[in-house]
Ligand SMILES: NC(=O)C1=CN([C@@H]2O[C@H](COP(=O)(O)OP(=O)(O)OC[C@H]3O[C@@H](n4cnc5c(N)ncnc54)[C@H](OP(=O)(O)O)[C@@H]3O)[C@@H](O)[C@H]2O)C=CC1
């Protein structure tokens with residue numbers, strides 16, 4: 001990507017899109033195109049066609065999506081499938097029609113089979129059944145990978161797909177029910193500290209393992225791969241390290257400074273038992289994460305406090 005190139009970041013107000021925007025601005029890009037969902041509903045085929053025909057971006061980061069935690073995925077199953085298929089189909093197809101030089105599609109580690117061997121290698125895609133709570137979202141993300149590969153094969157489009165692990169960071173979603181575990185627990189421990197509540201309830205058994213990457217690290221990786229990677233298929237983006245939900249809760253509890261007890265609500269779903277990324281392909285490309293979990297949670301908590 002040349003510094004003067006016109007770059008469209010779809011989803012620039014979200015956690016990931018805003019981190020990519022900061023990264024590109026920091027690198028000196030000054031021709032960045034953005035639209036909020038109120039200005040441009042990416043599910044709408046005609047609106048997206050008109051936008052691409054008018055703006056003709058050179059490069060596209062596809063970081064707009066219907067996103068949420070385990071309960072949101074399981075509750076809004078139709079929206080997670082429909083919205084995500086519409087958004088990505090419209091952007092990928094109109095990028096092709098308007099000669100976009102390169103596009104990055106963001107998927108998720110939930111595309112891998114629920115019981116795949118660990119760590120998750122890119123080649124495990126489509127080798128088994130998906131986790132039921134996020135199957136609609138995962139099916140949409142798998143379709144996005146296959147769209148990029150099909151447009152590369154038939155039309156020669158340089159569209160690449162990256163699969164981030166679970167993310168957290170600035171501008172995260174702190175909704176009590178619909179968010180991911182890390183922001184949900186920052187909020188719950190903070191509110192329990194404020195109200196001197198005797199206990200905090202963690203969903204599920206606490207035994208599932210998850211890997212977490214700070215969104216600004218993800219943005220660094222996306223920028224790096226946009227400059228250096230031009231292949232079909234997918235690339236995992238993560239740290240290669242994971243932690244149980246119980247240990248994550250204990251870490252957040254300590255950082256927030258809450259002193260009560262932990263309770264576990266086994267009526268809430270655990271989801272996939274483990275989804276540790278194999279990051280050897282990413283490391284062989286020359287990229288490694290910088291922000292470790294404890295430091296990242298402290299930064300996210302400061303961001304949460306600053307927006308109260
Ligand atoms: N968060 C995570 O843990 C992970 C996220 N990812 C992927 O990273 C990408 C970004 O996620 P994240 O930043 O967390 O999500 P956010 O929910 O923070 O942001 C999503 C953005 O998408 C935009 N958007 C949603 N629907 C529409 C629509 N119909 N039309 C236009 N814009 C729309 C929103 O725009 P607006 O603000 O203007 O409404 C929003 O800014 C997604 O592809 C997601 O699947 C992958 C792995 C983990």
Ligand SMILES: C[C@H]1O[C@H](OP(=O)(O)OP(=O)(O)OC[C@H]2O[C@@H](n3cnc4c(=O)[nH]c(N)nc43)[C@H](O)[C@@H]2O)[C@@H](O)[C@@H](O)C1=O
Nearest residue numbers: 069070073108110134179180181184203204208269270271
């Ligand atoms: C990024 C990823 O995000 C989703 O999958 P997930 O990894 O299961 O994400 P999660 O962060 O919601 O939960 C992780 C674990 O944590 C437990 N947990 C405890 N207490 C809370 C809690 O309070 N909130 C949430 N959300 N989870 C909690 C929860 O029960 C689960 O065992 C996908 O649907 C899919 O969209 C996707 O790609």
